[in-house]
Amino acid sequence: MPKLQPLVRSLALRDELASGERALVEGMTMRRRVLRKGEELVAQNSQPSESCIVLSGFTAREVVLADGKRQITALHIAGDFVDLHAFLLKLMDHSVVALTDCEVAYVPHRELLRVIEQSPHLGRLFWLSTVIDGAIQRAWITSSGRRAATAHLGHLICELYLRLHAVDLARDGSFAFPVAQTELADALGFSLVHVNRTLQELRATGFVRWKGSTVAIVDFDGLAALSQFDPTYLNLVKLPR
Amino acid sequence: MPKLQPLVRSLALRDELASGERALVEGMTMRRRVLRKGEELVAQNSQPSESCIVLSGFTAREVVLADGKRQITALHIAGDFVDLHAFLLKLMDHSVVALTDCEVAYVPHRELLRVIEQSPHLGRLFWLSTVIDGAIQRAWITSSGRRAATAHLGHLICELYLRLHAVDLARDGSFAFPVAQTELADALGFSLVHVNRTLQELRATGFVRWKGSTVAIVDFDGLAALSQFDPTYLNLVKLPR
DNA sequence: CGGAGCCTTGAGTACCCTCAAAAACTGTGG
DNA sequence: CCACAGTTTTTGAGGGTACTCAAGGCTCCG
Numbered sequence: 001m002p003k004l005q006p007l008v009r010s011l012a013l014r015d016e017l018a019s020g021e022r023a024l025v026e027g028m029t030m031r032r033r034v035l036r037k038g039e040e041l042v043a044q045n046s047q048p049s050e051s052c053i054v055l056s057g058f059t060a061r062e063v064v065l066a067d068g069k070r071q072i073t074a075l076h077i078a079g080d081f082v083d084l085h086a087f088l089l090k091l092m093d094h095s096v097v098a099l100t101d102c103e104v105a106y107v108p109h110r111e112l113l114r115v116i117e118q119s120p121h122l123g124r125l126f127w128l129s130t131v132i133d134g135a136i137q138r139a140w141i142t143s144s145g146r147r148a149a150t151a152h153l154g155h156l157i158c159e160l161y162l163r164l165h166a167v168d169l170a171r172d173g174s175f176a177f178p179v180a181q182t183e184l185a186d187a188l189g190f191s192l193v194h195v196n197r198t199l200q201e202l203r204a205t206g207f208v209r210w211k212g213s214t215v216a217i218v219d220f221d222g223l224a225a226l227s228q229f230d231p232t233y234l235n236l237v238k239l240p241r
Numbered sequence: 242m243p244k245l246q247p248l249v250r251s252l253a254l255r256d257e258l259a260s261g262e263r264a265l266v267e268g269m270t271m272r273r274r275v276l277r278k279g280e281e282l283v284a285q286n287s288q289p290s291e292s293c294i295v296l297s298g299f300t301a302r303e304v305v306l307a308d309g310k311r312q313i314t315a316l317h318i319a320g321d322f323v324d325l326h327a328f329l330l331k332l333m334d335h336s337v338v339a340l341t342d343c344e345v346a347y348v349p350h351r352e353l354l355r356v357i358e359q360s361p362h363l364g365r366l367f368w369l370s371t372v373i374d375g376a377i378q379r380a381w382i383t384s385s386g387r388r389a390a391t392a393h394l395g396h397l398i399c400e401l402y403l404r405l406h407a408v409d410l411a412r413d414g415s416f417a418f419p420v421a422q423t424e425l426a427d428a429l430g431f432s433l434v435h436v437n438r439t440l441q442e443l444r445a446t447g448f449v450r451w452k453g454s455t456v457a458i459v460d461f462d463g464l465a466a467l468s469q470f471d472p473t474y475l476n477l478v479k480l481p482r
Numbered sequence: 483c484g485g486a487g488c489c490t491t492g493a494g495t496a497c498c499c500t501c502a503a504a505a506a507c508t509g510t511g512g
Numbered sequence: 513c514c515a516c517a518g519t520t521t522t523t524g525a526g527g528g529t530a531c532t533c534a535a536g537g538c539t540c541c542g
Contacts, residue, residue, distance in 0.1 A: 036281050045473075063383050065469050071383040079530080085376070088369040093376055093474040127368045128329040134328070134375040135334055137382060141527090142304050142312040144385040145430025180488065189386025194530055195492060216307040228306050232286075238315065241329050347519060391499080432499055437522060453507085 003032060003105060006167065007053050010079030011125045013166055014132075015241045019025055021122050031106040033099040041082060044203035048086045050106040058100020058179060062186065063094045072187040073137065075099070075160070080169050084130050087112055099179050124241055135233040144189050147212050147228065149198045150205070152188055152235040154227030159207060159234065161217055166236050173237060244273060244346060245472045247408065249295050251320030252366045254407055255373075256482045262363050265356050272347040278337040282323060285336040289327045291347040295319050298343020299420060303427065304335045313428040314378065317339070321409050325371050326406055328353055340420050364368040365482055379447050385430050388469065390448070393429055395468030398449060400475065414461060419454035428469070 004026050004043060011017060011025065031050070039057055041052050054076050061074040073094065076082050082096045087109050116123035139159065143152040160177065164170035166210065171201045202208050207223040209216040217223055245267050252258060252266065278280060282293050282300055295317050301322065302315040302406070317323050323337045327349050336375045357364035366438065380400065384393040401418065405411035443449050448464040450457040458464055 008539080041406065061379070063379070065383070065387060067386040071387045073379040073382045085372040088365060088372050089376065089476060089480070090480055091473060091476075093471075094379065120358065120361070120364075123361075123364070124329060127371070130368070130375065131329050131371055134371065134378060135380040136313040137375060138304070138335065141314045141378060141385060141430075142306070142383050144305060144310045144382060145309040147425075156399075182488080186386075189382075191421040191531055193490085197530090199427070200490085228308075230334075232332060235330060235332075239331050241331070423520080433520095434522090435498055438498090441522085472489080 003030065004028065004053065006055050007081075007105075009123075009167055011129070013200060013238065014128060014235060015121075015125060015238060017125075017165050018121075021119055024119055024122060025035070028107050028111045030108075030111070032103065034103050035101065037098055037100050039098045040095055041098060041104055042086070043095040044092055044093060046092050047090055048083060048109075050108045051084045051087055052082045052114065053105045053107065054080050054082060055103040055105055058099040058106075058177070058184065059096055059102060060099050060187070061096050070087070070186045072183065072191065073140070074133065075187060077160075077163055077167065078151035078169060081126075081129055083132075084126060085133075099183055109223065121241075123199050128235075128241055132233075132235050135235065139233050143188035149188075149190065149194065149226040150201050153184075153195070153202055154208070154223050155229050156188065157202075157215060157217065158224050158227055158229040158231075161220070162231055162234055162236060163213075166234075175215055176213055177215045191214065202221065244271065244296070245269065245294065247296050247320035247388055248253055248346075250323075250408055252363075254372070255369060255476060256362075256366060256478065256479060258366075259362075265363060266359055269352050270354060271347050271349075271352075273344065274347065275344050276343050279337055280339050281336055281338040281412065282339060282345055283327070283333060285333055287325060288331055289333065289350075291349045292325045292328055292353065293323045294346045294348065295321050295323060296344040299340040299418070300337055300343060300345070301340050301424065301428070302335050303336050311427045312430065313424065314381070315374065316428060318401075318404055318408065319410060322367075322370055322374075325367060326374075329464055331451065340424055355459050362482075368458065369476075369482055373476050378477065380474050389440050390431065390435065390469040394425075394436070394439050395442055395448070395464050396470050398443075398458065399461070399465050399468055399470040399472075400457060402456075402461070403475055403477060407475075414458035416456055417454055418456045 007020055008025050042048060046235045056078050059082055060072045062070055062072050064070050086092055116126065143155050147155060161170050161175060164175045169175060181195045182192050185192045188195065199210060203210065205226065207219045208227065209218060247265050249263055283289060297319050300317045300323055301313045303311055303313050304312050312362055317475045384396050388396060402411050402416060405416045410416060422434055422436045427431045429436065439453060444451065447468065448467065450459060
């Protein structure tokens with residue numbers, strides 16, 4: 001299997017890829033790397049000359065404030081670009097860390113530029129991936145601002161399930177999510193204790209079972225209703241873009 | 242003054258524009274429209290065939306949940322694209338409304354496509370604008386999740402000031418912001434009452450005066466320190482992109 | 483079998499919410 | 513120029529949500 005298969009699959013979710021385009025993506029020069037949980041993929045304030053794609057595992061964008069408080073602003077799964085925005089932003093305003101052991105690939109920006117020039121359509125699909133990223137961030141803002149704690153957590157679970165399902169990492173309502181409640185707290189903007197109690201509340205609804213590192217959604221529609229979850233923003237539809 | 246001047250100025254903030262590029266942008270076919278406060282620029286669930294640029298006034302992205310709660314996920318000022326992401330997303334997952342009377346311009350997507358094909362560099366600058374949008378959203382997530390109420394509000398004020406200053410809509414720490422506390426509440430994820438009290442707290446620090454529709458920052462550095470504000474994410478630097 | 487990391491529970495407090503109403507401001511018509 | 517209605521801001525009171533601090537229990541692995 002070509003190394004960048006997860007990326008190709010992820011792009012192909014949203015639009016038809018011509019075989020030439022597939023080859024173009026798979027032919028990109030890259031640097032592979034394996035990281036252990038806790039290691040940093042991309043450093044805050046760095047000026048990356050390459051962008052990073054997750055091949056396996058979970059990673060997170062994080063910001064650490066002066067008082068030590070941490071906020072996770074995105075979770076990434078296989079096939080996701082973690083810092084494609086750096087291609088244009090130049091300077092990282094956050095860092096990216098491995099939440100689990102994972103494999104990643106770094107693609108030089110000059111390589112991305114070459115691909116985009118050869119295929120403006122692929123360029124638009126790369127653009128699209130940053131834009132979907134933004135749509136997810138809007139959903140997080142909404143959860144954080146206006147959803148009750150259980151709905152906020154439930155919404156995240158729905159989102160993760162659909163995203164993982166789309167790349168065959170979830171089935172029958174279940175997926176592996178080996179991430180501690182501390183990290184969940186920083187993603188939701190909760191305290192650790194509050195995550196724990198919210199999780200208990202969610203379990204009590206019967207919609208979700210969460211034991212160890214396995215999340216099982218027993219009643220997706222129930223959970224979605226509770227969380228006011230509308231999957232539109234994930235753009236899991238194949239359209240000409 | 243050409244109609245799309247605010248857009249050109251906004252693009253030119255982040256990179257040098259060749260005169261041909263300037264002409265290309267200013268030559269885009271568009272439809273102008275004047276809106277009164279409260280009117281909708283772009284409807285949720287619509288499939289726009291054009292994207293909208295603010296020429297004057299303030300607009301907001303908003304999501305209304307089933308229980309009637311509202312979250313504003315972005316504020317836009319002159320020169321901002323409000324829904325450029327729809328160029329690729331196709332389906333709006335939120336609406337855009339006028340917070341004040343304003344003028345806007347709608348540019349057809351086929352026109353954007355034409356410009357991007359003629360100038361890949363302009364294409365990257367359009368892309369950049371969606372990516373900066375995303376950076377702002379990350380800052381909002383961080384504020385919402387991990388900043389104290391006064392810091393959250395203070396951070397927003399710092400952000401607005403720098404953005405407005407960059408397009409000559411703010412001077413000497415002051416800017417016009419004719420937006421009610423109700424809207425502010427929906428942007429911050431606070432209740433109306435809490436906005437009012439947080440504002441009083443902020444006034445009490447002496448860093449900010451906010452009377453009627455004029456915001457005056459008395460001590461920007463003080464406010465920035467209180468709010469843990471770091472302007473990096475706004476990308477107000479001219480760089481080759 | 484011991485230790486590290488993670489999850490869970492308890493208790494007390496601070497923050498922020500809702501409900502409700504008063505005060506101030508804005509614009510309009512008489 | 514004033515009266516008045518509508519909107520926006522401000523205040524008060526009481527309650528719930530989420531936080532911090534602190535400690536105990538579980539699980540996995542060496």
